[in-house]
Amino acid sequence: MSGNRRRGGARLALSKGERIVAALDVGSSKVAALIALLTPGSEPRVLGFGHQLCTGVRKGMVADMEATERAIRAAMDQAEKMAETTVDKVIVNMSSGGLSYQIHQVDVDIAGHRIERADIERVLSEGRDRIDPAGRTILHAIPAIYTIDGLTGVVNPLGFHAERLGVDILVVSAETAPLRNLDLCVRQALLGVQAIVASPLASGLACLxxxxxxxxxxxxxxxxxxxxxxxxxxxxxxxxxxxxxxxxxxxxxxxxxxxxxxxxxxxxxxxxxxxxxxxxxxxxxxxxxxxxxxxxxxxxxxxxxxxxxxxxxxxxxxxxxxxxxxxxxxxxxxxxxxxxxxxxxxxxxxxxxxxxxxxxxxxATPRPLEGLPEAATGPAFSTLVGLVQHELKQGQDIWRDGRVSMNRISRSPLERMIEILRGSL
CATH class of the missing domain: 3.30.420.40 (ATPase, nucleotide binding domain)
Incomplete structure (x- = not known):
C-alpha cells in the first residue's frame, strides 16, 4: 500500500446546518474528486477539486487495485489541498458491475381516511420489506410515483382522501463482487465509503x-x-x-x-x-x-x-x-x-x-456548481457533479442500509480486523 494520506489536517469551522460532502468518480480513464459545502437554503459551493489519470479500472470495474488506489489518493489529495481541509468519507459512483433495475409496486388499504404521514411511511416500509436482493447488493430504493385509488402520477399524496395508497419504487442493484473491490480500493486509500451511487442516477440528476x-x-x-x-x-x-x-x-x-x-x-x-x-x-x-x-x-x-x-x-x-x-x-x-x-x-x-x-x-453538461473549475464543467464530469446532487436528495432513498455503507456486503472476520487496524493508523 502506498504512503499514508494526510491525516488529522485542518478542518473547516462550520455554521449550524452546514456540512461537507466529498464525491469520488472512479472511471475507466480518470478519477475525479470534489469537496463541496452544503448550506441549507443555498446551492452547493465547491471547495476543492482533484483529477488524476487512472489505469486500474477496465470497463467500469476495478482491474488493478494498487493503480486504482494511487489514483484515488492523488485525486483526493489535490481536492483536500485546494479546499484546505481533510475528509474522512466519500460518496463514490458505480458505473458497471451488472447494474440492473426493477420497479416494485406496492399498495395498502387506508380505509378512505385522509392520508397522513404515517400512511406514507407504512406503504414505504412495506415496499422496502418486500425487496428481495436475490444474492445481489441493493444500491437504491427510491419512491417515484404514488397512486391513490388507481390514479397515478401523484407527486405527494399527503392530505388526499383515498381507499388505497400505492407507490412505485425504483430499485437499483449490482453484483456484489465488483462493489466489494471498489469499496476496498477506497478504504485502502484511508477513506470511508459513505454511499455508492449508480452512475446513471447521478448523471441524470446533474444533466436533466x-x-x-x-x-x-x-x-x-x-x-x-x-x-x-x-x-x-x-x-x-x-x-x-x-x-x-x-x-x-x-x-x-x-x-x-x-x-x-x-x-x-x-x-x-x-x-x-x-x-x-x-x-x-x-x-x-x-x-x-x-x-x-x-x-x-x-x-x-x-x-x-x-x-x-x-x-x-x-x-x-x-x-x-x-x-x-x-x-x-x-x-x-x-x-x-x-x-x-x-x-x-x-x-x-x-x-x-x-x-x-x-x-x-x-x-448535456452538468448544471454548474459555484466554485467548480472551468475544466470540470464539461460532460465528462456529469457523474461527479451528480454525486453531490444525490447527496442533496438523500432523504428520497429508503434503502438506508444500502446508502450508508457497504456493511450489507458480507466481509470475512479477517477483512473486518484489517479494516479496524487500518483505521487506527
Missing part, C-alpha cells in the same frame, strides 16, 4: 431538468470504458442498460489502425478527432508517432483518422439503439436522446447520433 424527466428522455452516458443507457419517464428511471464499449475502444482502434502508442492515439483523438468531415480533410495531415521510441513518424490524412473513429462510434451507438429498442424507448414518439460523458465532447457526435437513433439528440 425535472420537465425532461417527466416528459420522457433517454440519457446516454458515454464514458471511457462503458456506455450507460437510462430511460426516464413520469419523473423516474423506467429502464437501464449498459454497453461495454466507450472512449477507450476508440483510442485502441486508432492505435491499432495506425500502429502507434495508446497515449499518442488519445492525443490524436483529442486534437483532431471529428465525426464531421469536409473535402479538406483528405489533404490535411496528422502526424503519427511510432510505437518504438525513436522511430520515424508517419502521416495520415484527417479523413483517415475520422473513418476509424466513425466506425467505432457507429458500433457503440448501434448497440445503444438496440438497448433502447429493448427498453421500449424507440416506440415512444417525440422523446429525445441526451448524450453526456467524456465521449460526448467528440466533435459532431450529436448530429451523428441523430442519424443513428432517428430522433433529436443533444449534448
Amino acid at each position: 431538468e425535472p420537465e425532461q424527466r417527466e416528459l420522457g428522455v433517454a440519457l446516454v452516458e458515454m464514458g471511457a470504458g462503458v456506455t450507460n443507457v437510462s430511460v426516464l419517464a413520469r419523473g423516474m428511471v423506467v429502464g437501464m442498460a449498459c454497453v461495454t464499449m466507450g472512449g477507450s475502444d476508440i483510442v485502441d482502434d486508432i492505435a491499432a489502425a495506425f500502429n502507434t502508442r495508446r497515449s499518442h492515439a488519445e492525443r490524436m483523438l483529442s486534437l483532431h478527432g471529428t465525426l464531421i468531415t469536409t473535402s479538406r480533410d483528405n489533404h490535411d495531415l496528422v502526424e503519427v508517432l511510432p510505437i518504438r521510441e525513436g522511430g520515424p513518424a508517419t502521416w495520415i490524412t484527417k479523413a483517415q483518422l475520422s473513418s476509424v473513429i466513425r466506425m467505432r462510434v457507429e458500433a457503440i451507438l448501434s448497440e445503444v439503439a438496440q438497448r433502447l429498442d429493448e427498453l421500449g424507448f424507440r416506440r415512444a414518439v417525440g422523446r429525445s436522446v441526451v448524450l453526456t460523458g467524456g465521449v460526448a465532447d467528440l466533435n459532431g457526435i450529436a448530429h451523428f447520433a441523430t442519424g443513428v437513433f432517428g430522433r433529436e439528440t443533444k449534448i
